[in-house]
Amino acid sequence: MKGTNIYPIFDKTVQRSERETLLRQKGCVVWFTGLSGSGKSTLAIALERALLEKGYLCQLLDGDNIRSGINNNLGFSEEDRKENIRRIAEVAKLFVQCGVITLTAFISPTNEIRALATKIIGRENFVEVFVDTPLDICELRDVKGLYKKARAGEIKEFTGISSPFEAPVDPDLTLDTSRLSVEESVELLMNTILPKIKIKS
C-alpha cells in the first residue's frame, strides 16, 4: 500500500473558517437570558426550526441536554450555578469553532455570570437576547409548576421570587413574549442573526 497516497496529508488542524466555508455559514452563539417561563426555550426551538428551513446548521443547548448530561453532577449552590454556566459557555465555544449556530436557553440571571460566558465565548461570537417577559406573566404561565413551589418556599433562591434577576445592560435584542407572538419574535431574531451568520458571496 505504501506510496499509493490516496489521501494527501496536511498536518494542520482544520480551522473554524474551513468548516464555515463547508457549511456556508458563520458560527455564533445566540444566548437567551430571562426568567423561568419567559419563553427562552420556546423561542430557541422556533428559531432553530426557522434557521434549519433556510439551510443553517444549529445546535440548541438547554436544560434537557445539559443538566442531564455534562452538568449532571452539579447542584444549585452559587458555586455550582457558576460552574454550570462556565461549562455551557465552554461547550458553546467548541460548537462555534465547529461553525455551528449555537442557541443556549438558560436563566443566567446575573451580569457577572453572563460576562463570564461572554468572555469564554468571545464578544464577537456572542448575541445576547433578553427575553423580557414580565414576572407576573411568567408566574401565571408556570409551565413547570416552579413558581408555585417557590412561593410555597419549597425551592430556595428561585430567580424572580427569592433571588434577583439582573436585566442585561446592553442586549443585542429584547423580546417580550407577552406582547409578541412567537412568529413575530422569530422574525426579529432572524433580522438580528442573519447578517451575522451569512457568508458574503
Added chain:
Amino acid sequence: MKGTNIYPIFDKTVQRSERETLLRQKGCVVWFTGLSGSGKSTLAIALERALLEKGYLCQLLDGDNIRSGINNNLGFSEEDRKENIRRIAEVAKLFVQCGVITLTAFISPTNEIRALATKIIGRENFVEVFVDTPLDICELRDVKGLYKKARAGEIKEFTGISSPFEAPVDPDLTLDTSRLSVEESVELLMNTILPKIKIKS
C-alpha cells in the same frame, strides 16, 4: 406584523436525523486510544483533513481545546481523570446529536474509562480506534518530553511507565504507527468510517 407569518413555527425540537439530512452525513464518534506519543492526534488531524476534503464536517476534541477549556478545573487524580473522560464523552455526545463526526484523541488508558465513554455516547455511535504503537517507539519519539520526566520520577502515574495501559478488548480498528505511514493509517480509517457516516441515497 401580526399574522404575516413569514416563519411558520413548529414547536418540535430539531432532531439529529434532520441535521444529518442537512449535512448529508451521519454523526459518530471516532475514539482514538493509545499511549502518549502513539500518534493519536496526528492520525485524528490527518483523518479530519481527509474527511473535510470529501465534504464531511468533523470536530476534533483533544488536549488543546479540552484541557484548556471545559476541563481546565481538573487535575490528574483518579477521580479527575474519570471526570475528564466523562465530560469529553458528554461533549462528544452533543456533537453527535448535531450530526458531526467527532474525533477524540485522549490516552483513555483503562477499559473502565472507555466503557464509561461508550455508555454515554452509545455503542452504535462509537468507533474505537486503538493506536497500538509499541511503548519503546513512543518513548523514543517523546515529542513532549514527558517520558523523560516520567522516567526521572517527575511525573507520577504516567501511562506506560508507572501506570498501566489496558489494550481495548475489541476495537473497531487497530493501527501501529511504527509500521504504517500516516497515509496508510488514514486509508484504513476511511475504509472503517465511511460506511458508517455515508447517507444512503
